[in-house]
Amino acid sequence: MILSLPGLMLKGIRDMWSHPWAQLFTLAGVTLTTFLAGLFVLLLFNVGQEISRQQGQVEFQVYWSKDADQNEVKAQWESLGKWENLEEIQTFTSTQALRELAAEMGRDITPKAAGKSSLPPTALLVFQVPESDPQWTRVLFEKLKNQPEVADVHFNPLQMDAARSWVTASERFIWPLIGLLALASGLLVGNTVKLAQMARRDEIEILRLVGASRTYIRLPLICGGMALGLAGGLLGTGLLKLFQMAARELLLTPPLLMELHFPPLHQAAILVAGPVLAGLLGSWAAIRN
Structure with a gap:
């Protein structure tokens, strides 16, 4: 009986399970590699979100x-609140600064001690840096430093560069590692397809004798390998979602209070499509001769 293209594809999927234990071990391996790759993607995505x-x-x-003079300082605070690109401002008088310091140290201060605070009035300013002006931060630093009665100004000029460097270094190491995991998936599927090919050696020889084309013989094996990759990709991505939901509850509790997001749809689709492609390539490599 000559099978149609869909029939050949279904036959390949059915035939793969003629050795169920081999298929199950391969499926477990592909699922695990997909899950591990997904963990790296989850890490990169959430760190990227935080840095963004x-x-x-x-x-x-x-x-x-x-x-x-405290009145002059308060007037400056009011003026600073109107500066361009200011995102957030927090101000502390000498007494407030002492109370904040004492609270962090877990101590109480007496009204007498608060009235004799030696801490200076302080302001915490968060600005949005314009992308078109790389020197803007340095200019703003000098401008703040030259304000009347300002004794000192601190900021971290390496903050943004360090964040960018971390992302670049992570991508340089993590993406090749994800590629190695994809290669491992392809090898697992390829070995399983080779096993199925050896088990059907007599059937394949008969098909060749009666004039069956290479496509007719190879397509079921390739489809079986792709089906294994698809199943492993879906299971691995599903496990990743369960892990994200469980870890999210843990990370949202004090003192961490961190939000863990699942990767966007296109990245999740890549996690599913990657094992399918690995299954295709691994199957083809196993039966190309």
């Missing part, structure tokens, strides 16, 4: 002189 949230922002700590 902070990308382009710079934080300044501005300290006024201890003997600065």
Whole structure:
């Protein structure tokens, strides 16, 4: 009986399970490699999300002189709140700064001690850095430093560069590792397809004798390998989703309070499509001769 193209594809999927234990071990291996690759993608995506949230922002700590007039300092705070590109401002008088420090140390301060605070008035400023002006941060630093009664200004000029460098270094190592996992999936599927080919050696020889084409013989084996890759990809991605849901609950509890997001749809689709492609290539490599 001559089978149609869909019939050949279904036959290949059915024939793969003539050795169920081999298929199950291969399926487990493909699922595991997909899950591990998904963990790396999950890590990169969430770190990238966090960096994108902070990308382009710079934080300044501005300290006024201890003997600065408090009314003048408050007037400067009100003026600073209107500066261009300012995202957030937090201000602390000498007394407030002492109370914050004591709270962090787990101590209480007396009203007498609060009135004699030696800490300077402080402001914490967060600015959005314009992408078109790379020198903007340095100019703003000098501008803040030259404000009346300002004693010192602190900021981290390497903050954004360090974030970009981390992402670049991570991608340089993690993506090749994901490629190695995909290669492992292809080898697993290829070995299983080769096993199925050897088990059907007599059937294949008969098909060749009666004039069956290479496509007619190879297509069921290739489809079986792709089906294994698809099943492993779906199971591995499903396990990744379960892991993300469980880890999200854990990370949202104090003191971490971190949000763990599942990768977007196109990245999840790649996690499923990758094992299918590995199954295709592995199957083809196993039966090309």
